[in-house]
Amino acid sequence: MEGFEARLGAALEERRVAGLYRRRLTLESSQGVVVRIAGRDCLNFCSNDYLGLAAHPRIVARFQQAAAHYGVGSGASHLVCGHSAPHHELEEALAEFTGRPRALLYSSGYMANTGVLTSVLRKGDQVFEDRLNHASLLDGGLFSGARFRRFPHNDTIALEKKLSAAEGAKLVVVDGVFSMDGDSAPLADLADVCHRHEAWLMVDDAHGFGVLGDRGAGSTAAAALGVQGVPVLMATLGKALGTAGAFIAGSELLIEMLIQHSRNYIYTTAIPPAVAAATLEALALVREEAWRRSHLAALIQRFRLGAEQLGLPIMASDSAIQPLLIGSSQRAFEISERLLSQGFLVAAIRPPTVPANTARLRITLSASHTETQVDQLLEALANSASGS
Template structure:
């Protein structure tokens, strides 16, 4: 009989042999366009801090002030005694920004997605998910007990065929912006199809919230859709808002249903009140400083123009996520290593996160970057491609 030690050891050895072994970086600085690792400074192009708010002085000040008033830990779950005024204020502000009746905080995007899906779905229901959905959406669908179907990436016709063949309650689930490819879901077409087929549409907008839409409300707003088109909206606070946690926004019935039934909400300690206060300040900055989104989109366009001139194999994306396709895992790891030697931090994404043969450098841009830093990125990418 194989013991746990042998099983774990074999998996790790195989990962190393295939160039798929993951290792952590330990930062010695705050998040930002420049970070310090092992005493050396690097240009950072692998963070999800899309608006450059994670170390904003006003966000830090809000965190410190709330920590003094409410302490560090929340002490309990929201339903016991862990729900503080900053949590309530943040939920109300998120509901207002997204144009929905209510919003509900979760400790993470993973918890929000799995908790929502396992609450909404029951055995005999049908859940349809884009093939490139985030792992938390896939896990939530699989663990719900519903009949689980995956449709071809952004293929509305494939989804239509699958929906037409299903009877009963139907839920369609997609990412607003796909985390590894950076492209967007065709939300308007998906919403129209769901209306015809009497299905609900759920959107995980972790990478669109704060970045897309006229006021930063995200992919759903950018597509011209409202709560009637997308009854379930999830987004995270740890990316564009530079904080931590996540939320689900919807009508009164949805949110009360989650409060009463979502195990990931009921049985989890609430995020610290100071984190909620910091996220609320970031939300205010999101509204007041629209230049951050404008600058970010200018940098995205600048990067894509320069990459085209260099003949780089960028994947199609108009988001802050700009994947450079490398193919084999070893090639992605080598390019990442070369760039780090040149002072740039960019992660190599490999299977099982992405399909075999599609390993890539996941380049992410931030409003904190300057045009000169993006030009430096292009210069170094050109050198590494030719070396």
């Protein structure tokens, strides 16, 4: 009989041999476009801090003020005594910003996705998920007990065929912006398909919220879809908004049901009130400073044009996520290490996060980057990818 130590050791060795072993980097500075690692400053091109808000002075000050008043911890779950005034104010602000009747805070995006899917779905229902959905969406669908079905990436025709043959309650689940490819879901078309087949549509807008749409309200706003078109909207607060946590936005009925039935909401400690207060300040900056979105859009176009001119293997994406497809896991890791030695922090994404033989450099841009920094990255990529 295999012991646990032997099993765990074998699993780790298998990762090492396959070139898939992961190691953590330890930052010695605040989050930003320049971070300090092992005593050295590096240009950061792998953060999800898309608007450059994670260390914004106004947000830091709001956090400090709220911590002085409410303390550091929330002390309990929302349904015991952990629901403070900043939590409530933030939920109301997020509902208004997304154009939904209500919103509900969760402690993380993973908890929000698995929480809503395991609460809404039950045995006998059918859930349809894009093949490139985030792991939390896939896990939530599998945990739910519903019949779990996947459809080819962004293929509305294939989805419609599956829906037309399905019976019972149907839920379609997609990312607004796909986290590893950077491309967007055809939300308007998906909403039409769902409407024709009496299915609900759920969108995980972790990488679109704060960035897309005229006001930064995200992918659903950019597609002009309200609560009727997208009954279940999830977004995270730790990416473009620069803080932490996540939320579900939807109807009064949906949110009240989650408060009563979502185990991920009921049985976990609420995020600190100071984080909620800081997020309110971040949301205010998203509203006030549209230049962040326009500058980021200009940097994305600059990077894509430069990458194409250099012949780099850039994938199709108009978002802040700009992957370069490498293929080999070992080569992707080696290029990432070469870039780090030159002072550029770029993550190598390898299986199982992405399919086999599609390892990539996942480059992310921020509104805090300058044109010069983007040009420097392009030059380093051209040299590192060629091996020079």
